[in-house]
Amino acid sequence: MSADFVARLIGMIVFSILGVYLGTHLGRLANETPSEFVFSVEQYAFTIGMVGALIGLILTPYLTTRPIKSLRMQLSRLSTRSLLASLIGLIVGLIIAALLSFPLSLLPAPFGQVMPFIGVLIMAYLGVSVFLTRQDDLFSMVQGFSRGGAAGAEGGAPMAERTILLDTSVIIDGRIADIARTGFLPGSLLIPRFVLNELQYIADSSDTLRRQRGRRGMEVLAQLQKEPGIPVRITDLDVxxxxEVDDKLVILARQLRCPILTNDYNLNRIAELQGVTILNINELANAVKSVLLPGEMLQVRIIQEGKEPSQGVAYMDDGTMVVVENGRDYMDQEINVVVTKVLQTAAGRMIFARPERENE
Structure with missing residues (x-):
């Protein structure tokens, strides 16, 4: 039984009772001057009571449960830091309003009765808005005092305390275990329960490939939890x-003020539009690939034909594609090539080269 249904029943009963009382009152007023076309008191009470029951059945959720749900949803989107800053600002505003209430009450009527109440509203609003706007400065100052200033000046503590949210795609990818093991991800890795549920759903899929990817993700999580130097936490925080899991991750990252580790292109764009920091493994992989300049020498093995009739394709150890002009003649051979052009695309870095023998 939903809350809306219970609210409708209660509203129907309450509004019908109010309608009966209103109908009785109107019926008595109408029957003070008896007429042939005037309804009786009972008819007034019954008719208006039924109208009240209908109004209560329709409008009660919009007056009770719907506003409460909307308020809860808005509050769930706020971070704990924002809620705490708002509460502190409200308390400070009410204290200032209480101090001002006595001098304001000495004003001549009617200002002496009205201004204290208006002062409470104004100071409460100003307190919440000011503290909410300057919450970052406020909490930075508190953290600086708690660390005695030394740790804050060095900047090591904030990085050690940082939390990183993990997306399902980055867990399935598997490279997160090796990256975290190198120590390039300071802080703790946080995995929400809804991400685990999605990973389990993928692992239980009827599709063989999806099932294998889901199980690999489970194995990666097990490896991460066994590493002593990698703090991994499972949280029941939900939105x-x-x-949608991606929407939940973005909202949770905004609440916790932490980055999301992912290699999902769509999640990357959505999060960036909403001001959430993204750590993209694919961008990291492209950044650490070896940098080559035109004229440098490489030794590669031609393994397949290119799109053009004379092209051959090879791959470096880091997965970078090397397109070799006139490389089809050297299929399944290791040859020295000279880099002619390096092209950066959305999919990664692509290198164009030609065999060394042609340059001779």
Whole structure:
């Protein structure tokens, strides 16, 4: 039984009772001057009571449960830091309003009765808005005092305390275990329960490839948890009113003020539009690939034909594609090539080269 249904029943009963009382009152007023076309008191009470029951059945959720749900959803989107800053600002505003209430009450009527109440509203609003706007400065100052200033000046503590949210795609990818093992991800790795549920759903899929990817993700998580130097935490934090995992991750990252580790292109774009920091493994992989300049020498093995009739394709150890002009004649051979051009694309870095013998 939903809350809306219970609210409709209660509203129907309450509004019908109010309608009966209103109808009885109107019926008595109408029957003070009896007429042939005037309804009786009972008819007034019954008719208006039924109208009240209908109004209560329709409008009660919009007056009770719907606003409460909307308020809860809005509050769930706020971070704990924002809520705490708002609460502190409200308390400070109310204290200032209490101090001002006595001098304001000494004003001549009617200002002496009205201004204290208006002062409470104004100071409460100003306190919440000011503290909410300057929350970062406030908490930075508090953290600086708690660390005695030394740790804050060095900048090591904030990085050690940083939390990184993991996306399902980056867990399935598997490279996160090796990256975290190198120590390039300071802080703790946080995995929400809804990400684990999605990973389990993939692991239980009827499709063989999806099932294998899901099970590989489970194995990667098991490896991460066994590493003593990699703190991995599972959290039950969830976002109410949101079904998509990507949307939940973005909202949770905004609440916790932490980055998301992913290699999902769509999640990357959506998060960037909403001001959430993204750590993309694919961008990291492209960044650490070896940098080559035109004229440098490489030794590669031609393994397949290119799109053009004379081209051959090879791959470096890091997966970078090398397109060799006139390389089809050297199929399945290791040859020395000279780099002619390096092209950076959305999919990664591509190198164009030609065999060394042609340059001779």
């Amino acid at each position: 109410e009113g949101v079904r």
